Amino acid sequence: DELANPWHAAFASLIAFTVGALLPLLAIILPGPSARVPVTVVAVLAALTLCGVLSARLGGAPVPRAVARNVAGGALAMAVTYAVGTWLGTATA
Numbered sequence: 001d002e003l004a005n006p007w008h009a010a011f012a013s014l015i016a017f018t019v020g021a022l023l024p025l026l027a028i029i030l031p032g033p034s035a036r037v038p039v040t041v042v043a044v045l046a047a048l049t050l051c052g053v054l055s056a057r058l059g060g061a062p063v064p065r066a067v068a069r070n071v072a073g074g075a076l077a078m079a080v081t082y083a084v085g086t087w088l089g090t091a092t093a
Contacts (some may be wrong), residue, residue, distance in 0.1 A: 004051050005036065017089055020047075023043055023044065023047050024040055024043065026043075027039050027043040027044070028040050030075040037082075041078060044074060045071060045075065046073040048070045048075075049070070049071055050072035051068040051070055052067035052068075052071065053066070053067055055070070064086065066077065071084045
């Protein structure tokens, strides 16, 4: 039993990361080139909002604070990633 828990956590992480990656992947692939970045940003921010709401409710925490933290952190991460991609010449708008 003691060795099973890390494996359960590992598989849960595998599933969570795979499912979590599907939304931005689809948001990049499905729209036309000119809409890819805005659609992806909106889709990811909506998913971060939903994740913040669900995690706060499951954990009994204040929802607005969890949503703000999740959305702010995700938006900052997207902005930094986009800035680095632009700086390196790999980002397209």
